[in-house]
Amino acid sequence: MNPAMWQCPKCAREFTRKNQRHACGTGHSADVLRDRPQAVIEVYRAIENFINNLAKVETVARDRYVLFRSRRIFVDLSIMQNAVRVAIHLGRRIDNPIFIKVVADRKQLTHVAKITNLAELKHIEPLIKEAWQFSLA
Ligand SMILES: [Zn+2]
Numbered sequence: 001m002n003p004a005m006w007q008c009p010k011c012a013r014e015f016t017r018k019n020q021r022h023a024c025g026t027g028h029s030a031d032v033l034r035d036r037p038q039a040v041i042e043v044y045r046a047i048e049n050f051i052n053n054l055a056k057v058e059t060v061a062r063d064r065y066v067l068f069r070s071r072r073i074f075v076d077l078s079i080m081q082n083a084v085r086v087a088i089h090l091g092r093r094i095d096n097p098i099f100i101k102v103v104a105d106r107k108q109l110t111h112v113a114k115i116t117n118l119a120e121l122k123h124i125e126p127l128i129k130e131a132w133q134f135s136l137a
Contacts, residue, residue: 013058016071027061032079043084043115047077050125054132074135075128083114088127091134098123108134 005014011024029048033041044066051057051068058069067076078085089108098120101112115121 023062026059029059029061029066032061032064032066036079037082039117040079040082040084043118043121044077044079046118046121047075047084047086047115047128050121050128051075051132054129057132068132070132070135072135074131080114083116085112085114086124086128087112088124088131089135090127090131091137094127096123 002014005016006018006020007014008020008022008024011026013022013024013026015022029044033044036044048059051059055070057074060067060069064079065076066079067073072089074089076087078087088111090111091108093102093104093109094111098113099111100114103110103112111127113120113124115124
């Protein structure tokens with residue numbers, strides 16, 4: 001455990017702020033993927049593998065949502081009927097037509113793409129890595 005972090009006594013998840021409000025536990029990606037088509041499952045598994053190869057990060061799955069978190073959340077997903085909606089939290093704006101939306105807040109720029117296949121995923125993998133690095137800064 002990282003001594004700079006606060007650990008929830010119930011679920012053992014770690015947070016930067018003491019007594020951070022959260023839903024305890026991390027859920028199961030199998031529940032999130034239930035009844036989804038093979039292509040969507042394939043995209044999801046590829047994202048999960050890519051991220052797990054970067055580093056040991058926390059994966060939290062709930063309802064149709066999955067988020068990946070180091071010190072903070074750097075990617076979150078919504079599992080749709082025929083696509084995985086990927087939100088990537090970056091420190092700069094990327095101009096790429098794959099992103100259907102870019103939302104700026106105080107600390108980051110969230111880039112949203114709907115990914116339906118592995119070829120599309122390849123385009124955003126370097127940015128997933130960049131978001132992970134940014135989340136550690
Ligand atoms: Zn907890």
